[in-house]
Amino acid sequence: MTDVLIPVITMTALGFLFSVGLVFAYKKLKVEEDPKIEKVSEMLPQANCGACGFSGCRAFAEAVVKGSAEPNGCPVGGEEVAQNVADILGVHAGEIIKRVARVHCRGTHSAAINRGFYLGISTCYASHLVGGNKQCSFGCLGFGDCVRACLFDAMHMGEEGLPIVRGEKCTACGKCVDACPRNILELHPLTQNILVYCRSEDRGPLARKGCKNSCIACGICVRACPEAIVLEKNLAIITDYKKIDPEKIPEIEKCPTDAIGRLRKDDDG
Amino acid sequence: MELVAIFISAVLIQNFVLYYFLGICPFLGVSKKIDSAFSMGLAVTFVMSITAVVSWLINNLILIPYGLDYLQIVSFILVIASLVQLVEMFIRKISPPLYQALGIYLPLITTNCAIMGLALIAALNEYSFVETVVFGFGSGIGFTLAIILMAGIREQLDLADVPEPLKGAGIALIVAGIMALAFNGFIGMLT
Numbered sequence: 392m393t394d395v396l397i398p399v400i401t402m403t404a405l406g407f408l409f410s411v412g413l414v415f416a417y418k419k420l421k422v423e424e425d426p427k428i429e430k431v432s433e434m435l436p437q438a439n440c441g442a443c444g445f446s447g448c449r450a451f452a453e454a455v456v457k458g459s460a461e462p463n464g465c466p467v468g469g470e471e472v473a474q475n476v477a478d479i480l481g482v483h484a485g486e487i488i489k490r491v492a493r494v495h496c497r498g499t500h501s502a503a504i505n506r507g508f509y510l511g512i513s514t515c516y517a518s519h520l521v522g523g524n525k526q527c528s529f530g531c532l533g534f535g536d537c538v539r540a541c542l543f544d545a546m547h548m549g550e551e552g553l554p555i556v557r558g559e560k561c562t563a564c565g566k567c568v569d570a571c572p573r574n575i576l577e578l579h580p581l582t583q584n585i586l587v588y589c590r591s592e593d594r595g596p597l598a599r600k601g602c603k604n605s606c607i608a609c610g611i612c613v614r615a616c617p618e619a620i621v622l623e624k625n626l627a628i629i630t631d632y633k634k635i636d637p638e639k640i641p642e643i644e645k646c647p648t649d650a651i652g653r654l655r656k657d658d659d660g
Numbered sequence: 661m662e663l664v665a666i667f668i669s670a671v672l673i674q675n676f677v678l679y680y681f682l683g684i685c686p687f688l689g690v691s692k693k694i695d696s697a698f699s700m701g702l703a704v705t706f707v708m709s710i711t712a713v714v715s716w717l718i719n720n721l722i723l724i725p726y727g728l729d730y731l732q733i734v735s736f737i738l739v740i741a742s743l744v745q746l747v748e749m750f751i752r753k754i755s756p757p758l759y760q761a762l763g764i765y766l767p768l769i770t771t772n773c774a775i776m777g778l779a780l781i782a783a784l785n786e787y788s789f790v791e792t793v794v795f796g797f798g799s800g801i802g803f804t805l806a807i808i809l810m811a812g813i814r815e816q817l818d819l820a821d822v823p824e825p826l827k828g829a830g831i832a833l834i835v836a837g838i839m840a841l842a843f844n845g846f847i848g849m850l851t
Contacts, residue, residue, distance in 0.1 A: 397726060397728065398728055398731055400729060401722060401723075401726070401731065401735075402731065402735065402738075404734055404735065405718065405722075405738055406738060409738060409742040410742075412742065412746075413742055413745055416745075416746050416749055416750075417749060420749040420750055420752075420753045421749075421753075422673050422749075422753055422756075497843065550666070
């Protein structure tokens with residue numbers, strides 16, 4: 392009998408000793424953490440994409456609870472997450488303007504002239520280093536670095552060689568914007584339906600030679616709506632889309648190269 | 661002299677990672693950056709030193725006098741688990757970023773066979789108390805040395821052109837193997 396009892400008692404005593412030690416250590420070393428951080432963290436998408444400007448969802452949660460970030464700071468989560476986070480903190484969520492990435496190039500296979508064949512590493516970044524295969528040195532390279540960068544399956548390569556963004560899936564995280572070596576992509580409010588689809592800073596004749604859909608800086612759109620559109624470096628730029636009078640849109644769309652205008656159906660796949 | 665021999669042997673010759681091949685999990689898992697590798701090394705060194713002392717006390721004051729040698733493994737597990745809990749609380753309190761960086765590998769020290777191996781080897785060799793202290797501390801230093809060297813090499817490897825199939829774990833294991841070969845060269849030191 393004692394053969395069984397002694398080891399059992401020994402182990403129990405040892406276990407008890409250590410647990411008492413740990414209890415005391417826990418009391419001494421307990422970390423006070425705001426339970427809200429955990430709750431906010433649970434609400435977030437956990438994509439850890441960094442679009443909020445913090446190193447991850449956890450860091451964002453800490454910042455929100457501390458007050459150094461707004462509840463609507465997570466562009467990926469959108470309105471719903473902002474509302475949930477705001478509910479946890481008991482504050483007002485603030486208005487969220489849903490933004491999406493838009494492609495600023497219409498240099499399709501049929502519109503853009505190739506100046507040669509590029510047979511190197513098939514990424515935009517590599518292609519950009521040697522100038523790409525298009526005549527236009529500002530246009531989309533078409534190797535899909537942006538599509539690969541997208542974490543949310545919101546982009547695909549269209550048949551015409553340009554990336555297409557699915558508006559409803561895009562979370563405006565900005566990964567594609569960073570991935571593009573030519574800055575073709577830009578985030579715009581979902582409600583902005585008029586855009587300049589060209590990045591070419593070449594002078595008119597040169598731009599036209601390289602691509603049928605390039606902005607040739609003719610100024611038709613600027614004359615139609617001078618308060619919202621300006622010419623800069625041979626390129627039309629929309630300074631504030633809210634100032635564009637809807638009645639003037641047909642005027643603007645008289646663009647001879649289709650470089651500015653409303654979104655087409657195939658622009659939002 | 662005997663103590664110096666035990667220390668050098670634990671650090672260089674019978675290094676836990678590169679000779680016994682114990683504790684490979686954190687050795688590969690936390691060796692991506694020198695900073696966190698160093699902290700992991702320190703945490704393991706701490707646990708090893710204390711484990712060596714406490715397990716010696718339990719072994720020689722309780723188990724052996726009462727003829728309970730067969731409880732060694734169970735009671736050592738108890739010691740290690742409690743100590744790791746303690747270290748975890750401590751690191752979380754002192755340095756939350758470090759706590760985040762070590763991540764899952766910190767509680768995994770509990771199941772790190774190097775710690776268990778240390779307690780059992782010390783018991784097997786029937787080291788005296790002072791010898792056990794030196795052995796435990798030396799083993800920790802040996803682990804730290806190995807993991808820091810590994811982290812240094814892997815930081816350089818990030819910039820190297822590693823063949824696609826070998827990227828990640830593959831090249832890490834090859835590096836570990838070559839390091840083990842190099843450390844085996846120290847065997848001639850003690851004869």
